Amino acid sequence: MKNFFSSVKGVVLAGALIGLGAAILQKMGNPGNMGLCVACFGRDVAGAVGLHRAEPVQYLRPEFLALVLGAFVAALANKEFRPRAGSSPAARFFLGAAVGAGALIFLGCPWRAMLRLAGGDLNAVLGLLGLTFGIFVASRFNLKGFSFGVSKDSNLMAGLCFALFAAALLLIRIIYPPLDGEAKSGLLFYSLSGPGSLRAPLWASLVIALVVGYLGQRSRFCSVGAVQDILLFKRFHLLFGVLGFILAAFAANLVFGQFQLGFEKQPIAHTLHFWNFLGLTIVGFGSALAGGCPGRQLFLAGEGDGDAAVFVFGLLGGLAMAHNWGYASSATGLGPHGAAAGALSVVVILAFAISGLKKPAAA
Amino acid sequence: MSSTVDARGLSCPHPLLLTMKALADETGPITAIVDSESSAESLSSHLTKNKRVFSVTRNGRETTFQIEPKNS
Numbered sequence: 001m002k003n004f005f006s007s008v009k010g011v012v013l014a015g016a017l018i019g020l021g022a023a024i025l026q027k028m029g030n031p032g033n034m035g036l037c038v039a040c041f042g043r044d045v046a047g048a049v050g051l052h053r054a055e056p057v058q059y060l061r062p063e064f065l066a067l068v069l070g071a072f073v074a075a076l077a078n079k080e081f082r083p084r085a086g087s088s089p090a091a092r093f094f095l096g097a098a099v100g101a102g103a104l105i106f107l108g109c110p111w112r113a114m115l116r117l118a119g120g121d122l123n124a125v126l127g128l129l130g131l132t133f134g135i136f137v138a139s140r141f142n143l144k145g146f147s148f149g150v151s152k153d154s155n156l157m158a159g160l161c162f163a164l165f166a167a168a169l170l171l172i173r174i175i176y177p178p179l180d181g182e183a184k185s186g187l188l189f190y191s192l193s194g195p196g197s198l199r200a201p202l203w204a205s206l207v208i209a210l211v212v213g214y215l216g217q218r219s220r221f222c223s224v225g226a227v228q229d230i231l232l233f234k235r236f237h238l239l240f241g242v243l244g245f246i247l248a249a250f251a252a253n254l255v256f257g258q259f260q261l262g263f264e265k266q267p268i269a270h271t272l273h274f275w276n277f278l279g280l281t282i283v284g285f286g287s288a289l290a291g292g293c294p295g296r297q298l299f300l301a302g303e304g305d306g307d308a309a310v311f312v313f314g315l316l317g318g319l320a321m322a323h324n325w326g327y328a329s330s331a332t333g334l335g336p337h338g339a340a341a342g343a344l345s346v347v348v349i350l351a352f353a354i355s356g357l358k359k360p361a362a363a
Numbered sequence: 364m365s366s367t368v369d370a371r372g373l374s375c376p377h378p379l380l381l382t383m384k385a386l387a388d389e390t391g392p393i394t395a396i397v398d399s400e401s402s403a404e405s406l407s408s409h410l411t412k413n414k415r416v417f418s419v420t421r422n423g424r425e426t427t428f429q430i431e432p433k434n435s
Contacts, residue, residue: 003400003404006401006404006408078400080400082399082424084372086372087372087374139376142376142377142380143380147373147377150371150372150373151372151373151374152372220401220404220405222375225375225376228376229376229405232376232379232380232383233376233379233380233383233409235379235405235409235412237405237408291374291375291376292374292375305374307374
């Protein structure tokens with residue numbers, strides 16, 4: 001147990017560096033209050049490879065891939081890389097898809113909710129309250145015995161494939177860089193306007209996200225675990241990391257002139273309080289059942305957890321379909337099918353939660 | 364009577380949750396087995412915070428916690 005980043009000081013430092021890294025990435029070109037966002041970046045990655053064709057949100061975000069690779073390196077270096085899978089993978093796919101829908105109804109994953117708060121966007125308060133409520137509901141199910149069952153150790157490639165997938169996509173990004181005024185470069189789509197056209201330089205995205213991935217794996221940083229640990233165990237450890245994240249991003253935003261207080265005219269955000277609340281309720285509920293926030297799922301996938309990898313594939317699917325089927329929100333408000341997708345996501349997660357209370361018959 | 368919590372293969376928050384449940388209805392020493400480093404860390408820090416006396420043995424990836432009864 002000589003892992004510094006699992007101590008209180010360590011998790012605060014890790015959280016603060018992650019928040020700082022996000023603020024720097026925004027300063028260097030990423031969209032407003034979106035220095036790092038697992039949902040938004042997953043959506044951009046899905047668009048870059050053509051899983052959806054919404055032109056403003058297509059960019060193979062190197063951060064999304066480097067988060068996985070940083071965690072992979074951390075796990076390998078500390079002998080924690082462990083191929084494992086088998087805890088209700090298909091259920092996790094659909095949970096990931098539902099979480100993706102919730103995140104795009106709100107417009108951001110829990111990390112972005114914290115970044116939006118640190119940037120003065122008060123709509124994030126509704127989102128974070130919703131996130132807490134969602135985790136609270138999941139914690140009641142966990143207390144009553146909810147489980148997706150145990151995972152089993154697996155073989156090398158089963159654990160390695162997701163990190164290799166991330167590395168391969170990164171290689172494609174390097175082979176086909178964005179070309180001036182071109183919406184396509186080789187295999188990849190590139191936004192010419194909108195959030196997808198706002199990007200930090202490749203090297204900055206890579207360096208910062210690799211470090212964040214490393215720190216995330218070592219510190220077990222998890223925005224959903226932070227709340228759930230308090231609700232279940234009165235354990236504040238991870239919350240300190242979250243507070244470090246928010247305060248560091250807030251301080252950096254003040255220095256960089258990225259702070260603007262209010263509800264109106266916030267970057268890539270809408271002011272529908274109910275839907276901001278419900279969007280992250282879905283994310284909190286679904287992520288807590290799956291055992292971690294979307295960022296944590298990326299770290300786990302990097303360290304060989306095949307179930308987390310399936311969650312991330314579900315997330316990518318849900319994010320891509322959010323644009324194909326019009327359930328992603330935008331600055332002007334809810335998408336045409338946002339309400340339906342939100343309602344369906346709640347029903348789907350609730351069905352998994354109720355079903356998971358019943359223990360499978362002994363073999 | 365002693366009891367065992369086998370939390371191998373379970374993900375957060377279940378290893379800690381099952382162990383704390385067992386401690387809540389404890390009637391003797393409790394053995395908890397986890398197989399992830401993050402679970403071992405959180406269990407260790409949480410037991411320490413709750414002033415529980417325990418010993419730890421490691422066998423490969425598995426970490427076994429022997430938790431003493433509260434008033435021994």
